[in-house]
Each structure stands twice: as C-alpha cells, then as structure tokens.
Amino acid sequence: MVLAIAITITYLPVFNAGFVNWDDEDYVLNNSDIQSLTNFNELLTKPVQGNYHPLTMYSLAINFAISGKNPFSYHAFNLILHVINSILVFFFIIRLGSFSVWIAFAIALLFGIHPLHVESVAWVSERKDVLYSLFFLLGLIFYLIYLEKRKWAFLLPVLIFFILSLLSKPAAVIFPLVLLSIDFYKNRINQLGSYIEKLPFLLLSVLMGLLSMQGQKSAGATLFAESFSFIERLLIACYGIMMYAVKTVFPIGLCAFYPFPEPSSTFPTVYYIAPFFCLILLLLMVRTFRSNRIIAFAIIFYLLNLLLVIQLIPVGNAVIADRYAYLPILGLFILIGHFSTKYFFDAKGKVNIILVTGFAVIAIVLMKLSYTQAATWKNGEALWDQAIKVAPGSRAYVNRGLLYKRAGNSEKAFECYSKAIALGNREPDAWVNRGNIYFANRDYANAIKDYNQCISLSKINVKAYENRGAAFASTGEPEKALADFNTALSLDSNSHSAYANRAMLRMSKGDYEAAINDFSSYLRIKNEPNPDIWSFMGEANFRLGRFEEALNCYDEALKLKQTGLYYLNRSMILFQLNRKEESVIDAVKALENGHNINPEYLKSLGINPADYVKGK
Numbered sequence: 256m257v258l259a260i261a262i263t264i265t266y267l268p269v270f271n272a273g274f275v276n277w278d279d280e281d282y283v284l285n286n287s288d289i290q291s292l293t294n295f296n297e298l299l300t301k302p303v304q305g306n307y308h309p310l311t312m313y314s315l316a317i318n319f320a321i322s323g324k325n326p327f328s329y330h331a332f333n334l335i336l337h338v339i340n341s342i343l344v345f346f347f348i349i350r351l352g353s354f355s356v357w358i359a360f361a362i363a364l365l366f367g368i369h370p371l372h373v374e375s376v377a378w379v380s381e382r383k384d385v386l387y388s389l390f391f392l393l394g395l396i397f398y399l400i401y402l403e404k405r406k407w408a409f410l411l412p413v414l415i416f417f418i419l420s421l422l423s424k425p426a427a428v429i430f431p432l433v434l435l436s437i438d439f440y441k442n443r444i445n446q447l448g449s450y451i452e453k454l455p456f457l458l459l460s461v462l463m464g465l466l467s468m469q470g471q472k473s474a475g476a477t478l479f480a481e482s483f484s485f486i487e488r489l490l491i492a493c494y495g496i497m498m499y500a501v502k503t504v505f506p507i508g509l510c511a512f513y514p515f516p517e518p519s520s521t522f523p524t525v526y527y528i529a530p531f532f533c534l535i536l537l538l539l540m541v542r543t544f545r546s547n548r549i550i551a552f553a554i555i556f557y558l559l560n561l562l563l564v565i566q567l568i569p570v571g572n573a574v575i576a577d578r579y580a581y582l583p584i585l586g587l588f589i590l591i592g593h594f595s596t597k598y599f600f601d602a603k604g605k606v607n608i609i610l611v612t613g614f615a616v617i618a619i620v621l622m623k624l625s626y627t628q629a630a631t632w633k634n635g636e637a638l639w640d641q642a643i644k645v646a647p648g649s650r651a652y653v654n655r656g657l658l659y660k661r662a663g664n665s666e667k668a669f670e671c672y673s674k675a676i677a678l679g680n681r682e683p684d685a686w687v688n689r690g691n692i693y694f695a696n697r698d699y700a701n702a703i704k705d706y707n708q709c710i711s712l713s714k715i716n717v718k719a720y721e722n723r724g725a726a727f728a729s730t731g732e733p734e735k736a737l738a739d740f741n742t743a744l745s746l747d748s749n750s751h752s753a754y755a756n757r758a759m760l761r762m763s764k765g766d767y768e769a770a771i772n773d774f775s776s777y778l779r780i781k782n783e784p785n786p787d788i789w790s791f792m793g794e795a796n797f798r799l800g801r802f803e804e805a806l807n808c809y810d811e812a813l814k815l816k817q818t819g820l821y822y823l824n825r826s827m828i829l830f831q832l833n834r835k836e837e838s839v840i841d842a843v844k845a846l847e848n849g850h851n852i853n854p855e856y857l858k859s860l861g862i863n864p865a866d867y868v869k870g871k
Contacts, residue, residue: 262367264622265367265368268630273326276657289312308424308425310422315382333381336386366584369625370621372625373625375577389420390420414456417431418459430456440549509577511641513576515573549589550593553593555586557584572650572682668692686712690706702722721739736756750780823852838860
C-alpha cells in the first residue's frame with residue numbers, strides 16, 4: 256500500500272496529461288483498428304510502425320472502449336501497470352533469496368519512483384514497456400518458484416507469461432538469456448537440463464526476433480544507426496551502457512530524445528571514456544563470477560536487458576532513450592541493494608537510522624524529480640520545448656515544428672525545420688516538412704529540392720514521393736508526377752492521398768477511366784465522406800457519357816455539401832437524361848447559391864437569371 260501511494264503521488268501530473276505528437280497519433284488518435292474490440296484480425300496481425308505487439312494494441316483498444324480519445328484512462332492504465340510492476344519487483348527480489356524484506360522494499364520503491372521510468376509510464380504509446388515488463392517479471396517469479404519446487408508443471412506458467420510478454424513488446428526476446436542468468440545465480444548453469452528446458456523459449460525468441468528486424472527495416476527504423484561503422488557502434492554501445500548507469504545515479508537532464516553524434520565526425524570525449532567504464536564493469540563481473548554471484552548476476556541482468564537497445568543491432572534514431580532503461584536498471588538497483596545490505600543494521604542488530612534517513616531523503620528527491628519530469632508530458636509543446644532545452648536535436652525541432660504548423664504558425668515551423676536540418680541534414684522529416692511549406696507558398700523549385708533531399712536520406716518516405724509528385728504536377732511535369740505517385744503507391748498501397756493526386760493528374764490528361772478507379776480507391780481507403788472526390792468522380796463519369804453513374808456521384812456529393820457548382824453539374828446531367836423539370840430545379844438552386852451559369856444553358860431551360868439572387 257505504501258509503495259502504491261508513493262508511486263501514485265509521484266505520477267500525479269499524468270492525470271492531467273494528454274497525447275503527444277510522438278507515436279500517439281499512430282497508436283491511438285489516427286488508428287481506426289483500436290476503435291472496436293472486435294477488430295481481432297487487425298489488432299492481432301497488423302504491425303504499428305514496424306512493431307508487432309498485438310497484446311499492447313488490444314489493451315489500447317480497451318482504453319478506447321472506455322474513454323475514446325480522452326487520454327485519462329490510457330494514462331491511468333499505464334500507471335496501474337507500473338505500480339503492479341513495482342510490486343512484482345518486490346516479490347522477485349524476495350524470491351532471489353539474498354535480500355531482506357526491507358531491502359526488497361527499497362529496491363521496489365526505487366523502481367517505482369525513479370525518473371528514468373517516467374517516459375515509459377507517462378507516454379501513452381509506451382504502454383508496450385509497462386505491459387511487457389508485467390509479464391516478463393511474472394515469468395521470472397514463476398521461474399524462481401519452479402526452481403524451488405522442481406516440478407515441470409511450474410514451468411508452463413513461465414512459458415505462458417513469456418509468450419504474453421513477447422506479444423506485448425518484442426524486447427522480451429531476451430527472456431531466455433535472463434533465465435540462464437538466474438540459473439547461473441542459482442548455480443545450475445552446468446546442468447544439461449537447464450539448457451534443454453530453454454529450447455522452446457529460444458525458438459520463440461528467434462522467430463520474434465526475425466519478425467521484428469524485418470518490421471523495423473521495412474519501417475525505415477534502422478536507416479540512421481546503420482550509417483555508423485561497426486567501431487563507431489561499439490563506442491555508441493559503450494556510451495549507452497555507461498550513460499544509463501550515470502542517469503540511474505544522477506537522474507538529471509532527462510528528456511524525450513537524445514540525438515546521435517554526427518556520423519563520420521569526431522565523437523564527443525565522453526564516448527571515448529565509455530569503453531573504460533564498460534571494462535571496469537566487466538572486470539567486476541568476472542571477479543565476482545564465483546565469489547559473489549549476486550553482484551555478477553546484477554551486472555549480467557543489466558547488460559542482457561540492454562543488449563537490444565545499445566545500437567550494436569541498429570534501430571531507431573536516438574542514441575539512448577529513458578524508456579530503454581525500464582527493466583535494465585533493476586540490475587543496478589540489485590547492486591545498490593547488495594552493497595547497502597551490510598550497512599542496513601548497526602553493530603547491535605538494529606536498523607541503521609542514518610542509512611534509512613539517507614534513503615528517505617534520496618527517495619523524496621527522486622519523487623520530486625520524477626514529478627517534474629512527468630509534468631513535461633502534459634502535451635507536445637511542453638515535451639519538445641524541454642527536449643530542445645536539454646538536448647537540442649533534429650527530431651525535437653521537427654516535432655516542435657509540426658505543432659507550430661498545426662497552430663498556423665508556418666514561420667516558426669519553417670524555423671524549426673531549418674534548425675533540424677542545420678544540426679546535420681540527417682532527418683528526412685525535416686526536409687519533407689520544410690518542403691511542404693515551400694509548396695504551400697508556391698515555391699515549387701525549393702519544395703522539390705527539399706523533397707529530393709528527403710528521398711536521398713530515406714527512399715521509403717511515402718510523403719516525399721507524394722508531395723514531390725504534386726509539385727511536379729504544379730510545374731507542368733506530368734510524367735515525373737505520375738512516376739512519383741506510382742512509387743508512393745508501390746511503397747504504401749493504402750496511401751489515399753497518392754490515389755487522389757494521381758486521379759487528378761489522370762483527369763487532367765483525359766484518362767477518366769483510370770481516374771475513376773483511383774477516386775474509388777481513395778474513398779475505400781479513407782473511409783470518410785469527401786464531397787469533392789464524389790464531385791470529381793461524377794465529372795469523370797459525365798465525360799465518359801455515363802450519366803446515371805455521374806448522377807449517383809453528385810447525389811452523394813450533395814448529401815455532404817450543398818454548393819452551386821454541385822447543383823449546376825447535377826442539373827446538366829439531369830438535362831442529358833431528359834429529366835428537364837429536375838434539371839431546372841437544380842439550376843435554380845445553383846443560382847440561389849450564387850453560382851454563375853452560362854446564359855445559353857439557362858435559356859435552354861427557360862430560366863431568366865434576373866429572377867434569382869443569392870439567398871432568395
């Protein structure tokens with residue numbers, strides 16, 4: 256109860272937090288798949304941003320069923336899961352068998368209130384972190400029970416929790432190796448059975464690992480990290496191992512995004528110090544491998560859970576991330592707990608008041624730091640302003656620019672995109688977004704230059720091809736425009752805007768049949784009413800002499816929006832169908848809506864335009 260209350264107080268700001276413009280749109284706000292709990296096929300099979308985590312997506316669907324796009328329930332769920340995880344940490348530490356109840360409580364409290372965990376809890380899209388960790392920790396606890404009972408029946412829950420963890424976040428693939436680290440700690444590493452029982456776990460890990468790598472590559476998530484040499488990635492890996500430890504001890508200067516150093520440049524000095532830190536850590540692990548297994552186990556636990564996120568396997572465009580530390584720093588807390596144990600009681604066997612008081616002060620400081628950090632997740636503006644202040648990087652400027660653009664401040668948005676570009680030219684979104692501002696200002700030449708730069712960095716950026724195609728169409732280069740629209744659709748067959756742009760291009764070339772097909776694809780994919788698309792499709796059918804189909808299209812358009820143009824066009828179709836009385840009615844409505852009509856057409860209908868004024 257004390258643990259839950261302390262954590263809840265620490266995270267009070269999340270109850271006033273909203274969604275942020277960082278993944279939340281793809282995961283929740285613009286994700287139609289989560290809007291029904293019966294969308295089993297989509298929720299269970301469709302990756303999001305290259306990640307396959309169906310259980311996470313179904314949990315978000317439950318939130319949507321509860322509160323729709325109101326963020327309260329999403330944040331509440333994340334916090335509840337984090338509280339449960341902290342309690343599970345307590346039981347895991349107790350099960351390890353090397354710590355008192357008080358030390359286990361202290362470790363669990365550190366886990367619950369540490370500022371490095373704020374990102375995983377306060378960010379709606381990081382539901383996957385707290386959810387996969389829930390099942391991961393349950394699996395570890397039941398594995399320790401299995402080792403105590405020595406009955407195979409207790410291994411089944413371990414496998415089930417492992418599968419649930421995998422389905423929540425692919426990072427769980429490391430689970431079998433963590434089980435082996437527990438075997439080492441329990442001195443059963445030399446037993447053949449300890450390896451045989453891990454085979455199903457390893458098989459599932461390999462399958463999920465391959466699936467995840469393919470998904471990440473297809474989403475372009477490995478492009479930036481792959482630009483570094485292997486030696487540079489080793490330096491980056493050592494830097495990550497060191498910095499997560501440093502930020503565990505000194506959790507200050509935290510933010511949402513920590514940029515990579517520039518490729519092919521001299522790294523900051525701290526990157527060259529990091530290998531020495533790693534060497535010391537490895538030496539400590541080797542030295543305690545037999546004499547003090549809990550120390551070696553804690554280090555192994557820390558390193559294993561970091562293995563996938565230190566950029567040896569390139570993924571993402573951040574050198575480190577607070578969320579990556581969620582489970583790994585438990586290993587460091589175990590180290591702290593171990594070294595604190597012998598000082599917890601004084602020479603008379605009583606609790607060391609000085610140590611307890613010191614820990615209480617540290618806990619209060621950590622709670623205050625976490626409370627402040629949680630407040631930065633109130634909205635996107637607060638999040639990215641803080642990131643720019645702490646660790647100015649291209650991604651932070653791009654995301655802040657997006658918010659300026661949505662607020663109608665194109666000048667500030669342009670400034671942010673330009674700053675992102677100036678920081679290293681490595682952010683594709685900075686180029687495409689600045690190109691969009693050039694495009695909106697009809698500066699098509701500079702727009703095309705920026706789109707070219709974006710495509711040179713990311714040949715799978717659908718928006719860059721779509722928008723460059725639109726720019727080419729605007730500069731009278733239809734063949735280049737068509738090629739770009741075709742490329743965009745080859746990359747994403749559900750790109751509704753590419754279908755719309757290609758349809759308009761085909762309309763301008765008189766290819767009405769193909770245009771109708773593209774308009775139909777747009778309506779199927781977008782799945783929301785668009786009167787203009789119905790109008791254009793009606794015009795294409797009219798030009799092909801398909802008057803009944805054209806009439807149906809304008810009926811749909813007018814259900815959504817009543818304009819003089821739509822009434823006029825439907826009037827002309829009705830005239831072709833020899834339905835003159837209805838044609839007259841629509842022509843009159845067009846006049847009443849202020850639309851100018853060819854006098855010859857009005858004369859053929861027997862209408863005197865002087866008899867009608869706008870709004871009559």
